[in-house]
Every structure is written in structure tokens, then in C-alpha cells.
Amino acid sequence: MATVQKTRKPKTNNFTSILDQILKKYNLSAESNPLQLRAHANELGTMLPDWKARKDVKEALHRRLFKDNQIEALVPDKRGKKLTIKERAQYCAKTDDAWDIWLHALDLAVPKNNTDEAIVAASSCLSQFRKELAEAGVDPEQINIYAKLPNVTQASNKIQKRKLEQGLISRPKTPKHFSLEVGLRRLQNIRTTETPTLQDLADVIMMMSMRPAEATTLRIIHYEPDESNPPEWYNPDYSWYCTGYIKNKGEAKHNSEPRPFLSMEKNPERARELLTWIQNAIAIGKLRDPVYSINGKRSTGVFSKFLKPYGITAKRLRKIGGKHASRVHSGQNSTSQHLAFLSRIAMRHKMDRHDSGMYYAEGDTSNSDLDSDPEPEPETLAPTPKPINENTSEIEDIYDLYGSI
Known part of the structure; x- marks a missing residue:
């Protein structure tokens, strides 16, 4: 009895179809800027389980004429998260692309959680990033435009000011x-x-x-x-x-x-x-x-x-x-x-x-x-503090002399 040979359908790439769904859902194309693409990177990333899936999606984006910085924005290389701040700055100086500066600044500005310590630490990382960019020879104008996030700095300053005031009010008394x-x-x-x-x-x-x-x-x-x-x-x-x-x-x-x-x-x-x-x-x-x-x-x-x-x-x-x-x-x-x-x-x-x-x-x-304890003059010991990521010497001196928070 002759056996009937089944015709095998060509294997489709499920991850490419996932990419198509994301592009269609948010009306994204090769004309979209990296910032627009970056807004949907997390959603796409949760659907890509491993490096091979990300590789397939990147190849599909190349075929759709997306540029390298656009692909990096939508499918960021997870190995890049291991880069130090200095290495990030050197990479940005090498590519000489303002979007790279912006994207790395956004990465550093995202706190690990919503605690005060994490927000201040994120602001500090961002400040260090600007310093490393300057040392790497990046144009100061680009640094000011793409690596400064005023909202992050202002949030950090408010936290530090509140903690400083609380520390001065509730500093421990001498037994x-x-x-x-x-x-x-x-x-x-x-x-x-x-x-x-x-x-x-x-x-x-x-x-x-x-x-x-x-x-x-x-x-x-x-x-x-x-x-x-x-x-x-x-x-x-x-x-x-x-x-x-x-x-x-x-x-x-x-x-x-x-x-x-x-x-x-x-x-x-x-x-x-x-x-x-x-x-x-x-x-x-x-x-x-x-x-x-x-x-x-x-x-x-x-x-x-x-x-x-x-x-x-x-x-x-x-x-x-x-x-x-x-x-x-x-x-x-x-x-x-x-x-x-x-x-x-x-x-x-x-x-x-x-x-x-x-x-x-x-x-x-x-x-x-x-x-x-001596009662300090408010204008001397409780000025509006500078961000910790810019200069901590004044706040450290106050803590050293009048007790920590």
C-alpha cells in the first residue's frame, strides 16, 4: 500500500509575528524616532524569552530598513546593562549619536524602586554620567540637552532637603x-x-x-x-x-x-x-x-x-x-x-x-x-542643599558635626 507523503508547511517565526503585532499596534515604522520606539521596548522584551528570539527580531528589523540606533532602542542589548557609567559614556562618545546619550541617560535615571534612596541614587548616576561624557570629549551642548533630566534632579533635591531638615530638627541630644x-x-x-x-x-x-x-x-x-x-x-x-x-x-x-x-x-x-x-x-x-x-x-x-x-x-x-x-x-x-x-x-x-x-x-x-547640643543658626546649617550627585561635602560636614539622620 502506497503511503501518502504529507506536505510540510514552511515554519513561521513566531517572534517575527510578535514584532509585526507591536509595530502595527503602535503605528511604528522605520520613520519612528528612537524615543518613540524605546517607549515600547519593555512590552516587546517580555515576549522575547532568550537571546535567539531577540536576534531574530533584530534581523527582521534590519530587513525593514530600521537603523542601528532604532533597533537598539526597541530591542536593547541586555548585555549593555552590565556596562559601567564610564563605559556607557565612552560608547556614546564613540558613536557620536545624541540619541545614544538620551537613551543611556534614561536608563540611568530609572530608579530600582520607588524608595527615596533609589531616587537619589539614580540622580547621582545621571550626574556621574554627565561627568564621564565631558571627560570622554562629548560636546557640552549635547550633554546639557540630552543627559540632563531636570525632573530627576528636582525629585532628588526635594528628598535631600526634607531629610536634612528632619535631621536638624530631630538630631539626638547629648545624654x-x-x-x-x-x-x-x-x-x-x-x-x-x-x-x-x-x-x-x-x-x-x-x-x-x-x-x-x-x-x-x-x-x-x-x-x-x-x-x-x-x-x-x-x-x-x-x-x-x-x-x-x-x-x-x-x-x-x-x-x-x-x-x-x-x-x-x-x-x-x-x-x-x-x-x-x-x-x-x-x-x-x-x-x-x-x-x-x-x-x-x-x-x-x-x-x-x-x-x-x-x-x-x-x-x-x-x-x-x-x-x-x-x-x-x-x-x-x-x-x-x-x-x-x-x-x-x-x-x-x-x-x-x-x-x-x-x-x-x-x-x-x-x-x-x-x-x-548647640542650636545652629538656620541660615548657616540648613541651606537649600545641592544635589548629592553634584557636591556632598556641605551635607556631610553638617552630618559629621551635628549627628546623622
Whole structure:
């Protein structure tokens, strides 16, 4: 019996038909601009399960005379999402196509979710993208037109302004146990002939505005310079300095120039005596290191547990010490700018001499309540903040001095 051979129908490409449906549904063609095509990329992408499907669709678009940048807009290469911001900018500089700049800017501006942190991060990425574009040699006019999204920046600025205001209003108060008056009284009553306690350790950390990790490394030195050739770091207003401190963010680790000494204890010799007393006790095992356990493993639990009943952390204790030191060394009518300046010196922040004048403004901010945090002048500490993606130094300084949000 003769078998009947069936005629096989030619196999159709389902993904090409999906493409045709999308093009027809939204009236898209080779005349559409990349922005119009990009608006429907997500819908098409959900229907294309793998790289082969996307490849078939791209070939179909080529046959329909779509240009490369149009195809990239409608069927974006998912591998492109792994590009760094710098690589994106270099790609845009290479193609020299304004639409590429626009599309990559849109990618970076989309937050991962609707949280405030994600929106600020997206704005920051967009700002970094503009910076990288400029460094890659892209025309500044194109950057301003295609890589600036005002709505994204404005949303980020509103979030930062709100958080800054909330932080200034609700910043934590200094516990009475670590107030200036009570702290100074305990420091004066310390007898270095006795074995120090965790309370003594906390008081010395506050006195020197130290990080716990500096408890064993910080040194107080006296320096009399050679008048004919003083070192670059020497300041004629100070003769006592600190070494062995941990570098602040952005500073070179190998830089070891001394920083001016400023602490709650005005007498530097007494301060050095108390610091050495604590360090010797840690060295011989009579006092627990606030950072490391006896076997050398990092363990801050004991010191943190001691501070917990007072509602503060070691980081907060350091900032409290910086503010106390600024009051001890300031005059009766010191301005908030001057207090902030002294506090930064006490915490051994790097200070540029040519910028120091900004911390001396006329005004009277005298405050007889030494147990509470200073109330800053609103116009000084709560300006309309610049976007974080443009410049964060002012906001970081405020957080460092008056507590984080």
C-alpha cells in the first residue's frame, strides 16, 4: 500500500509575528524616532524569552530598513546593562549619536524602586554620567540637552532637603551622663595611679574625640619648630599636635603629618597623661581594648554594650567630644561657624588654611546651656542643599558635626 507523503508547511517565526503585532499596534515604522520606539521596548522584551528570539527580531528589523540606533532602542542589548557609567559614556562618545546619550541617560535615571534612596541614587548616576561624557570629549551642548533630566534632579533635591531638615530638627541630644560639665568633672577626678575602667576609657575617648580604633595608636606630642625652616604642617597657633590618628575618607593612608591638638582637657600634658594611662592599661591587659579581643579578633561588643544604656554609639561619643572641645576652647560670643571650625580641629579633620576664614562670621551664639547640643543658626546649617550627585561635602560636614539622620 502506497503511503501518502504529507506536505510540510514552511515554519513561521513566531517572534517575527510578535514584532509585526507591536509595530502595527503602535503605528511604528522605520520613520519612528528612537524615543518613540524605546517607549515600547519593555512590552516587546517580555515576549522575547532568550537571546535567539531577540536576534531574530533584530534581523527582521534590519530587513525593514530600521537603523542601528532604532533597533537598539526597541530591542536593547541586555548585555549593555552590565556596562559601567564610564563605559556607557565612552560608547556614546564613540558613536557620536545624541540619541545614544538620551537613551543611556534614561536608563540611568530609572530608579530600582520607588524608595527615596533609589531616587537619589539614580540622580547621582545621571550626574556621574554627565561627568564621564565631558571627560570622554562629548560636546557640552549635547550633554546639557540630552543627559540632563531636570525632573530627576528636582525629585532628588526635594528628598535631600526634607531629610536634612528632619535631621536638624530631630538630631539626638547629648545624654546628661556625657554632658560637658559632668564629663569634665569625671576627667578632673581621675587618678592615674588606679586601674582604669570602661567609664574612664569612654571619658578619654570623648576627651580626645577619638575613634575607638585610635585608643591604642593616638599620640600627643609637643613641637617647637626651627624658625628658619618650619615644616609645612606647622601652625604658629599650636605647639601641641596629634599623630597616629586614622585618616578621614579621601585622604591618603600614607600621609602622617601631625594635626593640631584640641581636646576637652585644655592642659595638653594632663591630656597626654590620661591617654598614656589608658594605653598602658590596654597593653598589659588590665583594660579591654574597645576594638579587639584578647586573641586579636575584631570585637566591639563590650564597649558598645557599655554605651547602650545611654542611647549612644562610639561614633556619636566622638562627635559629642568634638562639640565639647569646641566650647572649652571658644570665647563667650563664638559664632556657630567658629564652633564648627574648632570641632573639626578637635576631631582631626583635614583643614585647608585658605578656607578657614569661612568659619569666622560675626554674630553672637553664646549659650549658657552646656549640657545640650548647640542650636545652629538656620541660615548657616540648613541651606537649600545641592544635589548629592553634584557636591556632598556641605551635607556631610553638617552630618559629621551635628549627628546623622
